[in-house]
Amino acid sequence: MSTALPLAWADWFQLFTHFLSLSLLAVGGAIATAPDMHRFLVDEHGWLSDSQFNASIAIGQAAPGPNVLFIALLGWHVGLNTGSLGWALLGVLLSMLGIMLPSSALTFLASRWSHANRELRAVRAFKQGMAPIVIALLVATGWILASAHGDAARDWPLWLTTAVSTLVVWRTRLHLLWLLGAGAVLGWFGVL
């Protein structure tokens, strides 16, 4: 974006409330809200460019820490587009507070309640019943991330990398950072 984006306080407020409203819909992680974030920030308001949006997600995935930080980057880029670092920091604050406050408060209360009532048959049934499903969800998440590799005939080195790292993590206690480092090096030299 060449010219500074004019954003009034009302716009920031709208951004904050939009993130608030998405917070409770983010079942399965903040990334689940990405399509709606894109619609709101890029298509509807033009506060972000497509490439900034994609960069936010890519950095959030690649950097250490929870992927929800891509939300902070969305706010950061919106702020930068208005032309200053101060606004960028405000964007980080508003977007993170918005996306986290409702869901975190609800989780805190729910976890206190479920711990206080952990002997309750319904609570035990919930935890035991959900266990196989959330485990399968992890495998499914990994699968979906891996499918982003694309065509298996062309991108087989990527699939192979995923398969090998799955096996190594599953069967050995090798530190995970070695694997990530190896992936980065292979990728850097264009092997993958």
Add this chain to the structure above:
Amino acid sequence: MPDAPVAARQQPRSPTDLFLSFTALALQGFGGVIAIAQRELVERKRWMTNEEFVEEWAVAQIMPGPNIVNMSINIGGRYFGLRGALAAVAGLLLAPLLIVLALALLYAQFAAHPGVVGALRGMGAVASGLIVATGLKLFPGLKKNALGMPICVGLGVLCFAAVALLRWPLAYVLLGLGTCACVLAYRRLDA
């Protein structure tokens, strides 16, 4: 209740300990913190067993919001109430946030560099493997599950097919399969 090996059980000493522990695991968690969380909290620190980890994860998963953030709230809150929850979340987010912002500043200059693009692809491929492996490692924890192994496997396969292959929305799958699973478990548990 699954009986844990009580002897080896540890727990966080203070909110500061929680903050530092979660900072440490967040900084090691590329492409999803869950893999490193299982290794640190269960295998190294022994704050919880695999069974407990799955139970906490179930709560974290079903609640809206980022799973790992919810998990840190559960664990922090368990030991030190609101202070613990805040300490754990802050640990999880603060240092990574600074790194992510620094990366964003750099990324603008290096985004087009083929080496960087390739390295991100490579790390992404490894990271998806880490997540699959975490699921596989947690699986034996189901041995003591009230549902019994055959039903657990059946539910797991259905869930995988619905989410990974058919790409059904997560909320429906959790609601549909989850309700069936919880009702089944309820019937199999003693009152």
